[in-house]
Amino acid sequence: MSLTHEEITYLAGLSRIKVEGEDMVRLAEEVGSILDYVSSINAVELITPTPDAHHNVVRADAITHEGGIHTERLLACAPLTNGSYVQVAKVL
Amino acid sequence: MAYTSIPEIHEALLTKKISVRDLVTETRAALQSHESYHAILGFYSDVLVENQIIFAENLLAEGKAGPLTGVPCVIKDNILVKGETATAASQMLEHYTATYNATVVTKLLEAGAIPLARANMDEFAMGSSTENSAFGPSHNPVVFEAVPGGSSGGSAVTVALNDVVFSLGSDTGGSIRQPAAFCGVVGLKPTYGHVSRSGLIAMASSLDQIGPFTHTVSDAETVYKVIAGKDPLDATSLESSECVPPTRKPQVVGVPRSFIAQEGMDARIMAEFEQSLQDLVSAGYALKDVELPSFDKALAMYYIVCPAEVSSNMGRYDGVRYGFSKAGATPKESFELSRTASLGKEVQRRILLGTYVLSSGYYDAYYRKAELARANLRADLARVFEEVDALVIPNSPVLPWKIGEKMDPLSVYLADVFTVPVNMAGVPALTVPTKRTIESFPGSIQLIAPHHGEDVLFTIGKAFENMQK
DSSP, X not given: XXXXXXXXXXXXXXXXXXXXXXXXXXXXXXXXXXXXXXXXXXXXOOOOOOOOSOOOOOOOSSOOSOTTTTHHHHHTTOSSEETTEEOOOOOO | OOOOSHHHXXXXXXTTSSOHHHHHHHHHHHHHHTGGGOOEEEEOOHHHHHHHXXXXXXXXXXXXXXXXXXXXXXXXXXXXXXXXXXXXXXXXXXXXXXXXXXXXXXXXXXXXXXXXXEXXXXXXXXXXXXXXXXXXXXXXXXXXXXXXXXXXXXXXXXXXXXXXXXXXXXXXXXXXXXXXXXXXXXXXXXXXXXXXXXXXOXXXXXXXXXXXXXXXXXXXXXXXXXXXXXXXXXXXXXXXXXXXXXXXXXXXXXXXXXXXXXXXXXXXXXXXXXXXXXXXXXXXXXXXXOOOGGGGGHHHHHHHHXXXXXXXXXXXXXXXXXXXXXXXXXXHHHHHHHHHHHSOHHHHHHHHHHHHHHSXXXXXIIIIHHHHHHHHHHXXXXXXXXXXXXXXXXXXXXOOOBTTTOOOHHHHHHTTTTTXXXXXXXXXXXXXXXXXXXXXEEEEEEEEOSTTOHHHXXXXXHHHHHTTO
């Protein structure tokens, strides 16, 4: 199956990616053919899983480091900063 | 480079046949002499290397040197080294400077190892050839026009060319084992949870593991022991008490023949693999045919679960806090411009695929089904591991293709058939090269052990290796 251009546009919107022109045609075909292949998952009969070693781990809700010690290094990564804030385009 | 193993270097440093500094100089020269293979994306800064040389020299002088002290290495460019560029071979992170060390890097530095350069890879670890690197592919060390495999292609090449005796890669669906096979080196994917993922740029969080490339199984074991261990910074890393290894002495190796007989399996690879099975028999192991019916769906499961996790993990690349940024009129437009311009084709494809299988109306049929189906793989493995101690299968159904030859994404995905089930089940696996060649390319086997069965892999791997001499 090939996905429709509407479907790709919808997925692209959710993914915050712009898909246009030749890419649209290509991706509709490619994503469609991959979905065709993975749809064979329908035939799998599920079993009751046995638990494995992994389980949810949380850390204590406590302060782990002195405030501000990473700020400079982290802000240096951001394209737009304002004082000790990362600046973004207006949301509201 | 003169040395081909970690113990050889260790001995040479202890007996002062060579100094750490001279070894680093030689290694750098070796890496530079192989520039045409495009295995590395850059060298780490002089400050880092100099500090490590001095630290290693001190450890040696004080008699406190460990096996990795003073040993230069290469690290895949999706593993963070504080203060150094880490690109994940993507334009999105082309100018990104890591703000902390990956836990595996902290461990290597504390052991006195000398990270020298960052290795080329498929962008964000998505691919099986390094052809998806935003900065150009790497070349196979044996047949230059062929791919070295991926996504940890650069890491495999630097060891295969003997520029370094070990490197680090990451494996989500075969990205250590397949390039190890394509380049003729040893590659280990540890049990999920044994090696910390803190500081590994995330691809698929339930599948990713960091592991070593080396020339020998013993060296893989050495590096593994340094980088493994519980890490409070990685909630999925396991306590050693939770890692109960198999207790039986390995004697029987299972061969899942009907799984191996894939449509598209190259007969030449199969013929060479049969010779490897004979090597295992000569090494004293009994072989047993086993059935793994759930494995037929493992690739479909993987190409649902992996893109789903990818689409979630790639969400952080929005050009706001770091990475490539292109401003639009609104935040949404800024995200779209930044992401579309800097994320490559394969990355975008997997994000879209992952978004589809997670989206309303499809989530249950695809993602939830595939995620639950992983239990089928584990159950099949648990059943066969009652009768056999390990499994042996090939690494790839196809030989390394020519750079640029494979254009269809699905055909590349299908070549992952022998590696993805391992990540989906979380078990460890080891690629060991043979001394035989298939059309000039190296032969290899892939050993798979039960969860926490790294020692089984090392035992059988070493015995198999001895048969290659």
